[in-house]
Amino acid sequence: MTTLITFLGKGQTGGYRNTAYRFANGETVSTAYFGMALAEQTGCQHVRILGTTGSMWDVLADVLGATRDEATWLELAEKVQTDEVDAALLARVEAELNAHGRRHFELRLIPYGFEEGVQVDILQTLAEGLGRPDDRLYLDITHGLRHLPMLGLLSAFYLQALGHARVDEIFYG
Numbered sequence: 001m002t003t004l005i006t007f008l009g010k011g012q013t014g015g016y017r018n019t020a021y022r023f024a025n026g027e028t029v030s031t032a033y034f035g036m037a038l039a040e041q042t043g044c045q046h047v048r049i050l051g052t053t054g055s056m057w058d059v060l061a062d063v064l065g066a067t068r069d070e071a072t073w074l075e076l077a078e079k080v081q082t083d084e085v086d087a088a089l090l091a092r093v094e095a096e097l098n099a100h101g102r103r104h105f106e107l108r109l110i111p112y113g114f115e116e117g118v119q120v121d122i123l124q125t126l127a128e129g130l131g132r133p134d135d136r137l138y139l140d141i142t143h144g145l146r147h148l149p150m151l152g153l154l155s156a157f158y159l160q161a162l163g164h165a166r167v168d169e170i171f172y173g
Helices: 034-042 057-064 070-081 087-100 116-127 147-162
Strands: 002-007 019-022 028-031 046-051 104-109 136-140 166-171
Touching (some): 028 034, 034 046, 034 166, 046 057, 057 070, 057 087, 070 087
Parallel strands (some): 002 046, 136 166
């Protein structure tokens, strides 16, 4: 299994700016969310997106086309504004994404990670479903609160050391 794990940051008006990213193969892709361009470039069919209760889940849902269920999207936008997104709401968005896309998405909440005790939860969320040494992992640390990608990076190395996954590449766009 090949998995891309990427982070989703906290609110900016309208989401991330469109940015042109040039890949090693010479191709340039303009996108607001680097993780999706990276999934395309790496061929990852499994994408796990980690974010907090206040991350831009509504913007991501819009970018990925998960807005067919208007009531869910409106609820999501409201919950993002009040920093109250929960796993049940994300599961509804995830189901919509997976019903219409060619990739399998996992939308996962992680704690903000300011306290040492909850940082283990981030490791567990990152490691969820990985467990075979032949599992391949791409890690995108471009977006998210600045300390969360660093925790994710350390977690990826830890998983590799334990033999739970092979970290093929780490990206920062």
